[in-house]
Amino acid sequence: MKHLLIITLSLLTISCNSAQTASQQTIMTRVDYANTITAEELKTHLYTFASDNMEGRMTGTDGQKLAAEYLRNFYMDNGISSPIEENNYYQPIPASYLGRRITTDSENIVAFIKGSEKPDEVIVLSAHYDHVGKREDGTIYNGADDDGSGTVAMLEIAEAFQQAVNDGNGPKRSLLFLHVTGEEIGLYGSKYYTENPLFPLENTVCNLNTDMIGRIDPDKEGEPDYVYLIGSDRLSQELHDVSEAVNSQYVNLELDYKFNAENDPNRFYYRSDHYNFAKNNIPVIFYFNGVHEDYHQPTDTPDKIEYDLMTKRTQLIFQTAWEIANREGRIRADKS
Numbered sequence: 056m057k058h059l060l061i062i063t064l065s066l067l068t069i070s071c072n073s074a075q076t077a078s079q080q081t082i083m084t085r086v087d088y089a090n091t092i093t094a095e096e097l098k099t100h101l102y103t104f105a106s107d108n109m110e111g112r113m114t115g116t117d118g119q120k121l122a123a124e125y126l127r128n129f130y131m132d133n134g135i136s137s138p139i140e141e142n143n144y145y146q147p148i149p150a151s152y153l154g155r156r157i158t159t160d161s162e163n164i165v166a167f168i169k170g171s172e173k174p175d176e177v178i179v180l181s182a183h184y185d186h187v188g189k190r191e192d193g194t195i196y197n198g199a200d201d202d203g204s205g206t207v208a209m210l211e212i213a214e215a216f217q218q219a220v221n222d223g224n225g226p227k228r229s230l231l232f233l234h235v236t237g238e239e240i241g242l243y244g245s246k247y248y249t250e251n252p253l254f255p256l257e258n259t260v261c262n263l264n265t266d267m268i269g270r271i272d273p274d275k276e277g278e279p280d281y282v283y284l285i286g287s288d289r290l291s292q293e294l295h296d297v298s299e300a301v302n303s304q305y306v307n308l309e310l311d312y313k314f315n316a317e318n319d320p321n322r323f324y325y326r327s328d329h330y331n332f333a334k335n336n337i338p339v340i341f342y343f344n345g346v347h348e349d350y351h352q353p354t355d356t357p358d359k360i361e362y363d364l365m366t367k368r369t370q371l372i373f374q375t376a377w378e379i380a381n382r383e384g385r386i387r388a389d390k391s
């Protein structure tokens with residue numbers, strides 16, 4: 056739908072001005088690509104991804120396998136490549152790695168956009184696609200916010216970057232889209248990835264991790280244009296400064312660092328997948344909306360998501376990734 060619309064518009068532009076050069080016909084800016092990320096598409100994905108069909112996506116269950124297929128099919132359908140081999144988007148993880156409760160193997164899902172100038176330098180965008188499953192009585196934990204929101208945000212970000220690639224405007228550095236399993240039972244998928252990385256960790260520029268970006272913290276009612284950022288300045292002042300500058304220029308959300316305090320009792324810095332990158336001295340940003348009454352409840356459903364706000368947060372992550380991928384110098388861990 057979206058691709059057709061853009062083609063139609065550019066054809067109209069061409070036909071209106073036959074004197075245009077080839078390069079003028081296809082000028083799409085980073086803002087145009089960011090704007091391909093829409094509330095409508097996020098919503099469409101999330102209503103499927105967090106539906107009862109997925110049975111709460113518990114690691115190793117049929118629901119998780121179905122969710123993995125959804126992600127794989129998305130990447131295949133959109134012509135986004137795998138870093139492993141053609142049409143194989145699964146990084147398998149043996150059950151024995153996943154703790155005593157898990158008896159079935161699981162998998163991270165990975166997709167890759169190769170950089171045009173510095174392909175060896177890789178930015179990892181991550182979100183966990185597992186959730187906590189269902190109760191014995193059949194009640195399903197849909198996990199729309201946790202972390203259906205981050206998962207479908209990644210799909211839209213990947214699609215926007217792939218469109219840039221198709222237009223000849225692809226990123227200079229590479230992007231790895233890492234959908235990790237086993238987060239809810241102990242950050243296993245990201246731990247496994249960092250112990251078995253597809254690209255050397257020393258070439259991993261940073262990790263932008265998204266876990267819950269679709270809701271509003273009750274403390275923020277009335278001033279909801281915010282997102283909590285955690286970790287951005289812990290290992291790299293440069294990453295923090297880039298993130299701030301990108302937000303001011305392109306998105307203008309309130310970036311709230313409340314949970315980034317070293318002594319924060321919630322310890323969120325240690326509680327999602329970015330931490331496995333941070334402990335390897337890779338700069339990270341964790342994007343998060345805070346907890347709410349439906350956190351880890353069967354009531355975390357897609358009808359309660361704030362799609363317009365989620366779109367802005369997703370566009371912020373896209374713009375930040377775009378900047379890090381295309382700027383002259385590589386982001387460094389300058390505080391370690």
Ligand SMILES: [Zn+2]
Pocket residue numbers: 183201202238266267
């Ligand atoms: Zn989560």
